[in-house]
Amino acid sequence: MSCASNYYCSLLKLCCETQNQIQAKKLHCLIIKTIPNPETFLLNNLINAYSKLSNFTYARNVFDQIRQPNQFSWNIILSAYSKSGQLSKMHELFSRIPRRDGVSWNSVISGYVSHGSFYKALEAYNLMLKDRSMNLNRITFSTMLILSSDQGCIELGSQIHGQIVKFGFESYVFVGSPLVDMYSKAGLIYEAKRVFEGLAERNVVMYNTMIMGLLRCGMIEESEDLFHCMPDKDSISWTTMITGLTQNGLERGAVDLFRKMRSEDLAIDQFTFGSVLTACGGLVALREGKQIHAYVIRTDHMDNVFVGSALVDLYSKCRSIKYAESVFERMTQKNIVSWTAMVVGYGQNGYSEDAVWIFSEMQRKGIDPDDFTLGSVISSCANLASLEEGAQFHGLALVSGSISFITVSNALVTLYGKCGSIEESHQLFNEMNIRDEISWTALVSGYAQFGKAKETIDLFEKMLANGLQPDGVTFIGVISACSRAGLVEKGHKYFESMVEEHGIMPLLDHYTCMIDLFSRAGQLEEAKNFIHKMPYRPDAISWATLLSSCRNHSNMEIGQWAAESLLELEPQNPASYILLSSMYAAKGKWDKVAQLRRGMRDKGVRKEPGYSWIKFKNKVHIFSADDISSPYSDQIYAELEILNFKMVEEGYVPDMSSVLHDIDESEKIKMLNHHSEKLAIAFGLIFVPSGLPIRVVKNLRVCVDCHNATKFISKITEREILVRDAVRFHLFKEGTCSCGDFW
Known part of the structure; x- marks a missing residue:
């Protein structure tokens, strides 16, 4: 090789290191001018330089100028096409190569694997096996093991493992690491351990892979033991362990390990921060979370979207929604995870209206929701009893195909149940291809809120018959249903079965349900x-x-x-x-x-003042007792006068026990006539089209008089009136209420 060629090769290498494509082209021109017949070695370096600079057209042009390309020439251009994903061109070149060595085969197989052509990769591997002049090497085996692991093809992986043993590569770390990864992903952790223990040498990557496999299989103690036994640990080792502890519900251990990692003076990246912040959120450890937040700021990780999303989640779980908002607003980059964290944060902290608003903002930014985001915003609509907006999101779920995700379907079952449309809730439940415990619990709770004890109990028994395990929320629903139907003995039996049959320790909410069960039935002692x-x-x-x-x-x-x-x-x-x-x-x-x-x-x-509200044409109309602030007050009070006259004719007698003032009877009647829910119902009768139910939400429990009056109104007007109070639903129809007057 001439001195000039050597000099040019050094300069081309420098161009690659600095990613200077313009300078590489200038050198190419200089080579053409100064060297009439450049050596193949120099041209190979040119091909390599253009490949590393992602200029594959120039790389191919240089290759085509070589009269007699050597093996290295073919392999360089093959590798370029392989890495760039130009598989049509790679296959064409590979078919023309006069002699294929291990590098050629590995470039082709690697190209197919890296760019998703898994069957082509397997086909190339089988052809390589048939090439008797070819000895398989550790790179080939490693690539094929990665393919087997990614595709979940444990049978193929086992066959390759056998070939690895046959060729004597089993003790090599290079193939041991993907073998351990493959077996642990398939749940064959003991086979993974056997491979790990049989390695002649173990580097930090191998340890990290084994720890990750143990954590993936829930073997926490074994992973901790291996972690502490490692001769050398890098940042990935610590982060893997912190993430594993967090994902397995051992948040305190994750936070403590993070502290030790800091004392080791190791580099902490966004993944470490993300995991430990998630752990703090799980612990509701606001003080520790703030300390880590300060460290995030000092290490210039605040602009990282992964860290920012974890901080939003942390503050939301710690009920510090203003801090969550502040972090979210300052994030320079936001992805679906960030937006979802804010949607969920608002919903979890009782800011359901804000959750719906931020979801709409996300859509305006052109970000498509995933199933988790959509499920969260539908849950917020359920908390608001906002059927109109919830139905719109139902339509979005149908159009986007998200309805097939169980998280979305469960949220919709809950939505319709909480909005009083129990039939629609049950229909959605029946249409679900897959149902889990949450699906059943949502429907059980829906029927329980309606006071439909028989349906609630029947559903609960079917849930058990289908082999599903109820949780504490399910039992709250079924015991509440028994309470509202006066089924004391049955409710008591379900309460006792929580511990005896299902191993669920009752919480305070369950004891409150039992107090309600005895009290409602008059069993006060x-x-x-x-x-x-x-x-x-x-x-x-x-x-x-x-x-x-x-x-x-x-x-x-x-x-x-x-x-x-x-x-x-x-x-x-x-x-x-x-x-x-x-x-x-x-x-x-x-x-x-x-x-x-x-x-x-x-x-x-x-x-607390009583309020009732009704939604009409995307506007919420709120009423309080004796309210005259509505622009429709004259119409509303006139409607109530007419209704009151007709109700008295039908036999309505005002219940004076609802008035806690020592005043004249006429004054008491006037006060009763102007309760907030009656004003809202009158508004609905005036403006909600005939044939549609009138839906009213109230912040307090319905009083006895309003309950009796609404029964009469439903009969006189022949309208369905749905009232959701602070405790339950009341569906008034044809002079009766779904609660059976037991609320």
């Missing part, structure tokens, strides 16, 4: 005894539930005990004052009512 035996201290909902039933069953003794307990627990909770006032008012003890009112005033306790 049993409810009191049950409370004394509870392993939990009753919360405000438990005491309010008991107190409400004491009012309904006129049990002043237990009622006062419940009220005092509620006041001790939450002195500012108005429920104890309101419910006790109701009990005293029912007995005409207005002095006691006045005393309670003075107590509320002195302590600054205020009753």
